[in-house]
Amino acid sequence: MKTRLDNYTTIYSDASQTQEGKGIGVGIAVYNSTQQEIYSETVNIGQYQLVYNGELEGITRAFEYAAKNATTDQAFEVYADNQAAIYRLKNLSDNPGQHWQLRCLKAANTIRRKQANIHLLWAPGHTDIVGNERADYLAKEATKEDPRSTTKSIAYLGTTIKRIQQTEQRQEYEKYKARATALNKATYSAKYPLKISKTIQMPQNTKRVTSSAFYSLKLGHGYFNSYLKRFKKRDSNRCTCQNIQTPEHLLLYCHLYKDHRKTLLQTIKHRPVTLPLLLHTK
Incomplete structure (x- = not known):
């Protein structure tokens, strides 16, 4: 049996x-x-x-x-x-x-x-x-x-519509720039070109998963429960270790990531290691 x-x-x-x-x-x-x-x-x-x-x-x-x-x-x-x-x-x-x-x-x-x-x-x-x-x-x-x-999935159609919208916005901006420059050649739009980056600017060879995680933690908007609970996307704001799952908790205190944190501390010589130091925030 x-x-x-x-x-x-x-x-x-x-x-x-x-x-x-x-x-x-x-x-x-x-x-x-x-x-x-x-x-x-x-x-x-x-x-x-x-x-x-x-x-x-x-x-x-x-x-x-x-x-x-x-x-x-x-x-x-x-x-x-x-x-x-x-x-x-x-x-x-x-x-x-x-x-x-x-x-x-x-x-x-x-x-x-x-x-x-x-x-x-x-x-x-x-x-x-x-x-x-x-x-x-x-x-x-x-x-x-x-x-x-x-x-075609609904989510795919949503991204397609967003892309079309961005293209139309760019075209409208170019029309505005032409009109503004014709009236005043010293206008701001004539001096400074519009810069829209398709991706977040990160150091060369940085993996996308790394940059996404960094900015999620930096902004406080990401797949951690303290954020998702606010929008009723999670039933609890707590981590698996039962503490409130915030960026600070994940980076500095959660015992589930102690091995990763050990590597981090070996790399960064500055002490103390704080959230502003890690995420370049005030």
């Missing part, structure tokens, strides 16, 4: 977009109770989607795999590194993403009828978790495949 320990399955999912890819790649990797990979899957959901959509698709496919293969008393744990996607699927809403949520609910009901259970959990990305790294690799490989869909 199988025990619950023997009947334990872990599924990792991820999504990716590469410059040379044909669309958003999705990958899942499945491991048995002895951590042997027993199944993997890749799919390209097309160029008219966002990575966020791919994260939702990956989690959903993990649920559907579990529904198809579940047996009595089997336990499934699905891991993803995108907290926004996890939150979206865990909270009922008719906002964008409902399609994936309904598929997950259908799969979860099937799993329950088979007297098995499933849990959706967050796993931090790029932390050398074997399943996470495998799913990341599969997702990147999936970007090279031919897309299976030409559907």
Whole structure:
């Protein structure tokens, strides 16, 4: 007879977009109770989607795999590194993403009828978790495949509309500049060109994930619970360690990141190490 320990399955999912890819790649990797990979899957959901959509698709496919293969008393744990996607699927809403949520609910009901259970959990990305790294690799490989869909997601349409809006704003500015310069050649717009950077200016070779994390912490707007709780995107403002999860807590005090903090302190010789020092704030 199988025990619950023997009947334990872990599924990792991820999504990716590469410059040379044909669309958003999705990958899942499945491991048995002895951590042997027993199944993997890749799919390209097309160029008219966002990575966020791919994260939702990956989690959903993990649920559907579990529904198809579940047996009595089997336990499934699905891991993803995108907290926004996890939150979206865990909270009922008719906002964008409902399609994936309904598929997950259908799969979860099937799993329950088979007297098995499933849990959706967050796993931090790029932390050398074997399943996470495998799913990341599969997702990147999936970007090279031919897309299976030409559907345009609502989120993709939103970014397209924003891009059109920015183009129109630039055109309006150029018209204004021409009129202003004709009236006064010393006008500000004639002396100083408009500069709009598509990306945040960071030191050369800085990874995007690093710059995004830095500015999220600096501005106090990001995927930490003290911020998300304000907008009812989290049920609690507390960290896994039970302290309030603020940028200061994460950088200076949280014991979950003590090894990272040790590396930081070895690099920075200035003492004391404070939040203004780390984030260049007053």
